[in-house]
Amino acid sequence: MLCVFAEMCRYPLGMTGGQIQDEDISASSQWSESTAARFGRLEFDNGDGDGAWCPDIMSEPDGLKEYLQVDLRSLHFITLVGTQGRHADGMGNEFAQRYMIKYSRDGSNWVGWHDRKGRQVIEGNRNAYDVVLKDLEPPIIARFVRFMPVTDHSMIVCMRVELYGCEWLDGLMSYSIPDGHQMIYRGLDVYFNDSVYDRASAERLTKGLGQLTDGTWGLDDFLHSHIYGMWPGYDYVGWSNKSFPKGYVEMIFEFDHVRNFTSMKVHCNNMFSRGVRMFRQATCYFRSGSEWEADPVTFRPTVDRMSQTARFVTVPLGDRTASAIKCRFHFSDLWMLFSEVAFQSECNYLGIWTLMVKSNPPQLPTLILSLIGDDPTHKVDDSNTRILIGCLVAIIAILLTIIVIILWRQVWQKMLEKVRITAAVLCGFCVCSTSGPSTSCKGVTAGGSDSAPHYAEADIISLQESSDSSTYSITAVNMNLFAGTDSSMKEFPRHKLTFKEKLGEGQFGEVHLCEAEGMQDFLDEDLSIEGNNESPLLVAVKTLREDANKNARNDFLKEIRIMSRLRDPNIVRLLAVCVDSDPLCMITEYMENGDLNQFLCNLRLKEAADEDKTEQEENEGKSMVSYSKLIGMAVQIASGMKYLSSLNFVHRDLATRNCLVGKNYTIKIADFGMSRNLYRGDYYRIQGRAVLPIRWMSWESILLGKFTMASDVWAFGVTLWEILTLCKEQPYSQLSDEQVIENTGEFFRDQGKQVYLPKPACCPERVYANLMLSCWRRNAKQRPSFQEMHAQLMESLA
Incomplete structure (x- = not known):
């Protein structure tokens, strides 16, 4: 499937809206002053010209010397182009029936675009009015783009154009790799060459970009492809270790500027059976600079000998500074196949300045001009040395000012972020109000109309530890613990708990799978659960470490008090407690099928044609799940959240990892996700301590620290997306954590540039548009309630 970045990177880049300036639009020629290049903007006619760019009469067949050029001023990932002819309010009827595209990243080396089957000519317009949009498959990464009409030399053609995509944040200019190899698999020729590489192609591919940056990653089975009619192995670039005596493949990645690199993501195939x-x-x-540094970063991924699923492997790069990276990937089997490589980095202005100072004087003009965005191909006239020196001094002064401003802004941003996050976390179980410059917290009374306590209270990590380290009486706390709670919550004998395995751990405690002897007889009728009274019952036991601080102990006891009140078939129930001595424990239901995320990962979607199979057939094919069953799971989660919202409780971490699965697809909401190492990558660590599930959080929760029922609704939309994609990928998997936060900023700015999760393949349009997207509305008051969503999901099951 196409990655999220490629699917969502379809923003107009400014020909229509005017963000691209007239001076950045040029042409090989023009028919008249009124048809100059600046008039070649799609759906734009200001009355000054004749409404389009028209070249001079084509001087050669196919007219391939004529072009309209757009300078985007920086590298962009371009996925779509639009063209239109000239009608001039009925006075014109010129258009390009066909055209070609050339592009360049540096302004000097030009590449002709072709589709995945090698075709260069794009079908254009059939009249002067209609806009024709064409997907670029594969997409291109470029700063300069040329539209070149292809037509009879005697015809007059006119064009208006727009480019669609988004800024290329990787900064990757080129990669150099060995050419891919050919595999013979059971008599079948499987080619792993980089078929869309856009520069020199011999034994080693150099100075270009191709399939490793085309926004598409390969399937689990490398014999199949996303693209219809392509050869086996098309999605991957791969190599056999027989051709590499040193046991590794070396790749070199060149970037536009010096950058700080945090990580590299490599999409790998793992079909070890082949x-x-x-x-x-x-x-x-x-x-x-010119030399490779001596101290490399080495990373060994965890070996997966169970699953043959293709996956992204994240290689931490340790915030190293560089303009080029050389990576050696060592074989662990006969073949190694990659389909995508992406980098997380930010431009290092101090590194650029250091490089400029260390470089020879002839290199200074090129470095400075490329930094401030002037034409990198501009040649300096040596006869005007004095003028050049004066200009360079002025530019350097401006540059230093810019660097100081940028560094100052970064310091302030970090300070503001620290204040904002500290306020949000320290409020803990408060409703945080961020009106005005200050942050205030209202006291919480659980279930009160003015409060919204966190359902998973024990998982909040405080940035401030209590200065009061004195001991206090557990008995005294226990006297107040159940004030106003259900009196059926009893102390369970610790000696009747038998440890089976550790399910996870967090900052202040652990979660264990235990056997509870005699639990069925211990429970009152309203808490009784299915099971054999004579056999020990499997339960989950959440414990607090004995060395936990006072705040953590209070939070743990608050969670017990809250959970003791919850009585809903879709909420994990608190069965008993052990608080008469350390360690404090709460005993909850255990669901035999584990969490929903891992449960769905191991399933495949049943085709519509198989929906009518009998229940027996369905039980025999346990690896299959139907769309209706998935919606049934979502209904149960919505029901549980409807119950919590009726009590004015805010969960704050709703996701499939926090939903447990029992018999017959029974779903119950829990809060163990943060305590499991398996899901550490789902949480973003701020200032090294506080962690937030930003990929599930609403924009106002991330930016303003506001957690409400409406922010839980947002998280439910992401959870529904997880369910309908069978949890095969993390939400916004192709965006780094920093890019996810930047995207929430787009929601705040409300300029239509925000990126949404794409519609899952099995999701009907009405469910995506009317339910999922409504959960992500910018205005929290316009998001549906859980009651409304539960009713809507029930209707879709009918």
């Missing part, structure tokens, strides 16, 4: 495995080790070297 001799293909993800790499055993990655060793990466860094270069900011």
